[in-house]
Amino acid sequence: MKQLLTFIKKEFYHILRDRRSMLVLLGLPIVQLLIFGFAITTETRNCNIAILDNSKDEATQNIISRIESSTYFDIERTLSSNDQIENAFKTGRIKLAIVFQSNFQNDLLHTNKTQMQIITDASDPNQANTLANYVSAIVKDYQQELNQNKELPYTINTEIRMLYNPQLKGEYSSVPGVMGMILLLISAMMTSISIVKEKEIGTMEVLLVSPMKPSIVIISKVIPYFIVSLINVITILLISNFVFGIPIQGSFILLSLITVIYIICSLALGILISTVTSSQQAAMIISLMGLMLPVVMLSGYAFPIANMPLILQIISNVIPAKWYIIMVKDVMIKGIGLFEIWQELLIIIGMTSFFLVLSIKRFKVRLQ
């Protein structure tokens, strides 16, 4: 027991005295969360657009002023002919152009039919789609207002409610995603690097020759990183609550339980990595390429899993972060309880046990 405590203390000295790793350990999560929360957002706001109004009547002015007053668009320029449209896309950094036909209002009132064209820059297809939908929504809104006093023969009104995230904030998906990523990074990468470092400088050999049991060496290696990970979780949750305004809807205890299991899973992966390499650089590269990349690409955090080719969908199932992120969303944002997420929980417990057993076995084999 005293051995363990002495050794954990030593491990903290290593962490505290290395400014760079301290910065990575405690600063990175905050920076990542803020970047993913604020900068990299799937929402579109203040998007530059151009308008070509060939009619210049009451109806077009009405629509334009609605577009202008929405937070989504900034009218960057007003065009006077069709020829200018392409040029505007190329030089004006506009993402969308709106063209009203001539006699817009006249046609609308007398033939009950008129046309406007929405042109988008589809080099970013998702954004183009979103923007086009925004404009359609604004126009539809105006149309409904026009028909207010009239009795239409058949109408279907769709009423949309966005549950759990009514403002469609991007942070609702970045917070669980960043948690899945950061915990893996801190726990797996830093643990593997710190174990491999001891191999590099030769102290691991000395420890193995000492009466200290390998299991104690490993446990005392992971405990500090376990604690650092918990600090990170708390920081992330505080930021998400006070900066992004995303409170924890469900049980805090359940969220903690899931997180602790996920951290243990990541630590086991870290030990596993440390058994296959003996250089710090290699450990880092394996952690980044082998763990981080799949988490970002395949966990469903950046790209929806349902849209992936079947083979990638299947592969995504073996990524612990996928299940963790699903559960964090369920508990934190939807406020779901243990009873609804037990399957995911079982999967991740299974994975954790598997990696734990495998890594301990491999670590022992290395000693022979």
Place this chain on the structure above:
Amino acid sequence: MQNEIVIKTDKLTKKFGDFIAANEITFEVFKGEIFGFLGANGAGKTTAMKMLIGISKPSSGNANIAGFDVYKNTEDIKRSIGYMSQKFSLYEDLTVKENLMLFGGIYGLSDEVIETKTNELLEKLGLQNDANKLVGSLPLGWKQKLAFSTAIFHAPKIVFLDEPTGGVDPITRRQFWDMIYEAAHNGITVFVTTHYMDEAEYCDRVSIMVDGVINALDSPAGLKKQFNANSMDDVFLMLARQAKRGD
């Protein structure tokens, strides 16, 4: 004092697949002796040593270290020996004192004992003023002396030194050997591997391994006589030339 045997091996062998790294090694080391374990790179020194210090299981044969069996009592062996690896093996980002505290703690010494021994040691090494300096900031020679002192901090019966003086200047090496003599004088058996043949001359007895087999074992004077050579260097070259294995 030459009568008590602290290391005894009998046909100790380690195979990796078809490759026999150490082949039926048999020798004895006495208490308080400085035993030089020589061999070219790839001769099987390190493999043999790893079996003796309990981090590698022998394929066959027997060995008894400090009265304990290498198969059954590895834990007891580990408690009775000290080890200094060829890589410099202290933590550079810990202070001199913290390193001693750590290794003392690992070997189960109480805080009071560690405290007293640390003060004694620092005084002996003249490092009192550097006790709270990071080990990384010390010159290499000092680090190595400190590493040796750490390896015998818990008063082991045997200390294993794996090429302890690599990259150190001759004066520091001489000082290092003074420390080895002192340890041996205090009854600690020293088992040392080295590449420096002048160091081989300092040993009480020397064994030379070639291709996994111990080809010669005697005092330096005895070996020179046996091979009719002027120096240990010549003895070593004569034996090493017979080697068929490369690095």
